[in-house]
Every structure is written in structure tokens, then in C-alpha cells.
Amino acid sequence: MEGNTVTVCDCRDLHKKNNCRNRLLFISAVIQWMLMIVCIACIAIIFHSTDTEKKKIETYVQTIQKKTFVSAEIEPDTYNIGKLNLKQRSGNLNVTNGSVIIAADGLYLVHLEGYLRDKNNNNTVTVWKWNEEENKTLLMTESINGHCIRTVLVKELMQKDKIYIEKERPDLFSNFSLFVYGIDLKC
Structure with a gap:
């Protein structure tokens, strides 16, 4: 038990x-x-x-x-050394005397695009900003080796700044454009 x-x-x-x-x-x-x-x-x-x-x-x-943008291209008669004469293709920013005039203070996206006629030649393209207080200020410099250039830059620009392009050598571009877009971050 x-x-x-x-x-x-x-x-x-x-x-x-x-x-x-x-x-x-x-x-x-x-x-x-x-x-x-x-x-x-x-x-x-x-x-x-x-x-x-x-x-x-x-x-x-x-x-x-x-919003604010411009698409500008180079006039064919200005393919020489120095400042390139831009003409407005579309957009609501003004192009005066070959320069893009900034309408308002803010951030802008600057897009540079171009093609060379001769792939074996080199060229240097400079995008400048000009205003009355600072005079000439460098935005970007691109050395083109090969057939094309595509560069993008975001920069703070002020009202009445003028954006223009200079190049080092003449008659090398078959097509060249500058696009400037205003960026509104208050979404």
C-alpha cells in the first residue's frame, strides 16, 4: 500500500x-x-x-x-571664346543679354548639358553668377573630355542675380543648354 x-x-x-x-x-x-x-x-x-x-x-x-524655371540654349552665332549668348527656349525666368535673370531669392537647381562636335577635343565650361554686390562669382567649372557634359548643382541665389556661361575654346559645341529651376521647399 x-x-x-x-x-x-x-x-x-x-x-x-x-x-x-x-x-x-x-x-x-x-x-x-x-x-x-x-x-x-x-x-x-x-x-x-x-x-x-x-x-x-x-x-x-x-x-x-x-514654379520658376528657364530652359535656355546657345545662339549659333555665339560659338566663340568667352561668354555664350543664351536665348530663352521656355520657362518664366527672363533671359536678358545672354544671361538668366533670377526672379526671387531661394534655392535653384542649375543643370548644364551640352554636346561637342569633335569627341577628341577638350573644352572647359564655366557657369558664373553676377550681382552688383559680389560682382562675378564662380558657380561651377566643368572640363569636358569626350562627347558630352551633364552637370547639376543646387545653389542659393538672390533676386537679380545673373547666370551666364563662358567657354575656353570656340566652335566646339553642337548643342548646349542651361536649365535653371527654382526649388520651393514649403510643400
Whole structure:
């Protein structure tokens, strides 16, 4: 009989141990599910914020396209050394005396693009900013080795600044354009 009592006690202890283990397994399973839900929520937040950033970038691009810009090209009769005479192709910024006139203070994206007639020749193109207080200030200098040039610069410009281009050698360009876009960051 004593053996039976011991066996009954062992079964009760075993049952308690199983209950304890089952509770621990249940609690750990609940914690794992909660962590998985938190991870899924974090991933959703990351994807949502990425979409928000994409929307902000698209808004900036649309703002650039809608607001202040000019597309200017070089007149064919000015392919000589020195200042290139720009003429307005499109946009609402003025081009006067071969220079782009900035209408308002702010950040501007300046994009320079051109092609050389002869791939073997080199040329240096300089974009200048001129205003009454500072006179002539360098915006960018590009040395062209090869067939084409494409350069982008973001710069803070002031009202009535004049942007113009100079080159080192004559008659090398087959097509050359300057694009100036005003960037409005108050979206």
C-alpha cells in the first residue's frame, strides 16, 4: 500500500509539473505572437514612411516643374571664346543679354548639358553668377573630355542675380543648354 501512495503522489507531482510546463509554453507562445505582431507593425510603418518620402520627393519635383524655371540654349552665332549668348527656349525666368535673370531669392537647381562636335577635343565650361554686390562669382567649372557634359548643382541665389556661361575654346559645341529651376521647399 505504501507503494501505491507513493505512486499517487508521483502522479500528482507529475501532473503539476505538466501543468506548469504547459503554462510556460502557453506564455512563451503568447509572447512570441505579440513580438511577431510588433515586428509586422514595424515593417508596415517602415513601408508607409517610405511611401510618404516618395510622395514628398514627387511633390518637390512637381513644385520644381510648376514654379520658376528657364530652359535656355546657345545662339549659333555665339560659338566663340568667352561668354555664350543664351536665348530663352521656355520657362518664366527672363533671359536678358545672354544671361538668366533670377526672379526671387531661394534655392535653384542649375543643370548644364551640352554636346561637342569633335569627341577628341577638350573644352572647359564655366557657369558664373553676377550681382552688383559680389560682382562675378564662380558657380561651377566643368572640363569636358569626350562627347558630352551633364552637370547639376543646387545653389542659393538672390533676386537679380545673373547666370551666364563662358567657354575656353570656340566652335566646339553642337548643342548646349542651361536649365535653371527654382526649388520651393514649403510643400
